[in-house]
Amino acid sequence: MKAQGNYPRTALKIALAAMFAALVFIVTSQIPPISIPATSGYFNLGETIIYITALLFGPLIGALAGGIGSMLGDVYLGFAQFAPGTLVIKGLEGAIVGFLNTKLKRYISNLTLRISISVVIGGLEMVTGYFLYEQIVLGYPFAAALAEVPFNLVQMAIGLVVATPIVHAVLRVFPQLKS
Numbered sequence: 001m002k003a004q005g006n007y008p009r010t011a012l013k014i015a016l017a018a019m020f021a022a023l024v025f026i027v028t029s030q031i032p033p034i035s036i037p038a039t040s041g042y043f044n045l046g047e048t049i050i051y052i053t054a055l056l057f058g059p060l061i062g063a064l065a066g067g068i069g070s071m072l073g074d075v076y077l078g079f080a081q082f083a084p085g086t087l088v089i090k091g092l093e094g095a096i097v098g099f100l101n102t103k104l105k106r107y108i109s110n111l112t113l114r115i116s117i118s119v120v121i122g123g124l125e126m127v128t129g130y131f132l133y134e135q136i137v138l139g140y141p142f143a144a145a146l147a148e149v150p151f152n153l154v155q156m157a158i159g160l161v162v163a164t165p166i167v168h169a170v171l172r173v174f175p176q177l178k179s
Helices: 007-030 046-057 059-077 080-104 111-136 142-173
Strands: 034-036 041-043
Touching: 007 046, 007 059, 034 142, 041 142, 046 059, 046 080, 046 111, 046 142, 059 080, 080 111, 111 142
Parallel strands: none
Antiparallel strands: 034 041
């Protein structure tokens, strides 16, 4: 019987996705979230871990960690009405950030610029996703959904500011992650 060469790689991806989903959950739910009364949503720092994960390990692991970890945070904190949307929105965000960072390596050698572009585009998907989810699925009035946009933009900006030096530091210590 011939051994399959992809099993160790697949197992590593599953382990990384599970580990980082747990970390996203912990940071989302245990660093006190700030309630947003207009939408019954909340501001949290889990974004930083989604960005770090996607930037270091790519779109698949970023998507799984972001979507699953954030969704579990919603359920745990009592925001179950957001959980289905969060699974998709944060999963897409992690996928976009990881995908763009990977693709932009060919064209942009400056890591900080690459991170900034990837996070801003992925983060804008998150902001837009929640705005639409709150209106279309949850039925919130336009003004209520709009009230959360600035909080989500700040969440994205803080995630960018925190993730950038961490990614730089991790890549200095573990240069093998660059490939």
